[in-house]
Amino acid sequence: MNASSEKYDVVVIGGGPGGSTLASLVSMQGHRVLLLEKQRFPRHQIGESLLPSTVHGICRLLGVTKQLDDAGFMRKRGGTFLWGRCAEPWTFAFSERADSPTGYAYQVERSKFDKILLDNAAALGVEVREESAVTDVLLENGRVAGVKYCASNGGCRQASATFVVDASGHQSTFYRFAGKRIQSKVFQNVAAYAYFRDGKRLPEPNAGNILCVAFPDGWFWYIPLSRSLTSVGVVVAKENAGAIRNLWDEKGHSFVDKCPLIRDFLGDASRITEGPYGVVRVRKDYSYCNTAFYRDGLILVGDAACFVDPVLSSGVHLATYSGLLAARSINTALEGHLREDVCLDEFEYRYRREFGNFYQFLTAFYDMHKDEQSYYWEARKVLGSEEGSQAAFIKLVAGLSPDDENVFPSGPGQQVSHGLGEWFGKLQSAEKCGRGPSSCRTDVKGFDFDTFLPGISSEMTQVQLQALMGHERGGEHPLRRSGLVPSADGFHWSTPVAFQRNK
Numbered sequence: 180m181n182a183s184s185e186k187y188d189v190v191v192i193g194g195g196p197g198g199s200t201l202a203s204l205v206s207m208q209g210h211r212v213l214l215l216e217k218q219r220f221p222r223h224q225i226g227e228s229l230l231p232s233t234v235h236g237i238c239r240l241l242g243v244t245k246q247l248d249d250a251g252f253m254r255k256r257g258g259t260f261l262w263g264r265c266a267e268p269w270t271f272a273f274s275e276r277a278d279s280p281t282g283y284a285y286q287v288e289r290s291k292f293d294k295i296l297l298d299n300a301a302a303l304g305v306e307v308r309e310e311s312a313v314t315d316v317l318l319e320n321g322r323v324a325g326v327k328y329c330a331s332n333g334g335c336r337q338a339s340a341t342f343v344v345d346a347s348g349h350q351s352t353f354y355r356f357a358g359k360r361i362q363s364k365v366f367q368n369v370a371a372y373a374y375f376r377d378g379k380r381l382p383e384p385n386a387g388n389i390l391c392v393a394f395p396d397g398w399f400w401y402i403p404l405s406r407s408l409t410s411v412g413v414v415v416a417k418e419n420a421g422a423i424r425n426l427w428d429e430k431g432h433s434f435v436d437k438c439p440l441i442r443d444f445l446g447d448a449s450r451i452t453e454g455p456y457g458v459v460r461v462r463k464d465y466s467y468c469n470t471a472f473y474r475d476g477l478i479l480v481g482d483a484a485c486f487v488d489p490v491l492s493s494g495v496h497l498a499t500y501s502g503l504l505a506a507r508s509i510n511t512a513l514e515g516h517l518r519e520d521v522c523l524d525e526f527e528y529r530y531r532r533e534f535g536n537f538y539q540f541l542t543a544f545y546d547m548h549k550d551e552q553s554y555y556w557e558a559r560k561v562l563g564s565e566e567g568s569q570a571a572f573i574k575l576v577a578g579l580s581p582d583d584e585n586v587f588p589s590g591p592g593q594q595v596s597h598g599l600g601e602w603f604g605k606l607q608s609a610e611k612c613g614r615g616p617s618s619c620r621t622d623v624k625g626f627d628f629d630t631f632l633p634g635i636s637s638e639m640t641q642v643q644l645q646a647l648m649g650h651e652r653g654g655e656h657p658l659r660r661s662g663l664v665p666s667a668d669g670f671h672w673s674t675p676v677a678f679q680r681n682k
């Protein structure tokens with residue numbers, strides 16, 4: 180290590196939601212954190228539809244509740260889907276009670292949301308340097324011990340740290356120091372998206388909902404970002420990558436024309452053609468999982484570690500939740516309460532578990548859409564596919580080794596089994612829909628979409644409890660034998676016994 184390099188407890192690569200969450204939660208414990216972000220904020224990013232646990236859990240812990248309120252983001256009460264066997268759209272709400280204080284999330288312009296989190300990190304003591312791109316990590320006796328970074332004006336420097344956190348998103352090149360990035364074989368999709376003025380809105384109280392519409396070539400998202408601004412994206416097979424860029428050009432309305440509901444919603448709308456929202460953007464190769472989420476001195480959070488398909492709006496939740504998990508591990512290890520590898524095993528176990536829950540639900544959700552005539556939908560049936568039968572990717576998602584084979588009775592629905600196998604089965608056995616939207620919901624036998632989010636992730640509830648009740652919340656059980664639990668303050672790990680004693 181260069182003798183003149185700067186020294187920190189933690190260097191974070193990337194100032195997206197994962198990086199700024201982690202940096203803030205470590206800095207709040209008094210540790211010295213440097214965050215390096217290659218762009219200058221506000222910058223554009225996709226991932227605009229949030230979940231309640233991010234808004235009422237992580238963002239409350241970070242102390243940005245008022246800034247989010249003041250920003251005037253659109254309130255999202257749930258999701259509306261034209262998906263499955265139903266001919267009509269159906270809706271789920273985060274809460275049945277319209278006045279529930281935590282029964283909503285936000286649709287955000289990520290340029291504004293991410294800047295709120297990054298500015299807040301700086302206010303909490305994180306040294307934030309924008310336009311500073313990390314170009315390499317520095318190794319010392321096999322441990323990642325720092326980074327090399329270059330400012331946009333050309334000057335390059337080094338910074339050393341006890342921990343380097345890779346939060347550089349899907350563009351990460353540093354994940355390879357921890358393991359291999361394995362692409363999903365089933366979710367080989369490509370997405371194109373653009374922004375529109377004056378698109379239609381769903382009737383109240385669902386005007387702020389995300390609308391997801393399946394059609395023979397894939398599916399559309401339609402996210403109302405304000406009264407007049409809408410983010411519209413289409414997800415299709417990667418074989419369509421060439422055609423997709425023409426999506427909204429004069430000649431190429433093909434995908435919109437094939438999807439009557441979206442065509443109707445965009446009937447009086449015009450595509451924005453200037454400024455940051457004025458280009459059609461394309462994203463591909465975004466469904467993957469790394470073989471390891473950490474190695475000595477290096478931790479991957481958010482998209483740097485894994486991401487699969489945006490239909491459940493899980494990306495920012497997973498990025499910020501993994502930021503919290505990694506922050507607990509770093510705080511505990513830096514303060515010498517528990518061994519570093521034990522803390523980081525807990526981080527990786529919990530992050531894979533959460534990701535696995537979403538992955539499992541996602542596969543069920545894709546399998547649920549019936550369109551035997553469509554190449555797109557048949558090619559994405561996980562059951563019977565290479566991914567489903569060999570289950571290698573699913574095991575990777577869940578962090579299971581071949582030795583864990585005997586925990587799988589049969590089928591991927593049970594493989595990442597954290598209590599969702601039953602729901603998966605119900606989705607698979609969904610019968611024909613009834614006549615209207617409400618019967619569409621109830622005819623998916625015994626499956627209650629209104630409770631699916633808390634069901635996917637009990638961790639979301641725990642994070643919200645930590646944010647709302649702090650020390651007053653009840654003790655948590657470990658998620659596995661000899662696992663750790665969050666400390667009473669929620670910012671460290673404890674052994675289950677220590678937690679009870681210290682309460």
Ligand SMILES: Cc1cc2nc3c(=O)[nH]c(=O)nc-3n(C[C@H](O)[C@H](O)[C@H](O)COP(=O)(O)OP(=O)(O)OC[C@H]3O[C@@H](n4cnc5c(N)ncnc54)[C@H](O)[C@@H]3O)c2cc1C
Binds near residue numbers: 228
């Ligand atoms: C098509 C699509 C639609 C999506 N829709 C949704 C949605 O509706 N809701 C949702 O929650 N999620 C959605 N997502 C996922 C969401 O975009 C991501 O999960 C989320 O942004 C991950 O946050 P992050 O902090 O890990 O990374 P990012 O938000 O990608 O932030 C990483 C940061 O690191 C910086 N960086 C990169 N390299 C370097 C470097 N070398 N040095 C310094 N800085 C660097 C980048 O500039 C960037 O600011 C979607 C994803 C896709 C592909």
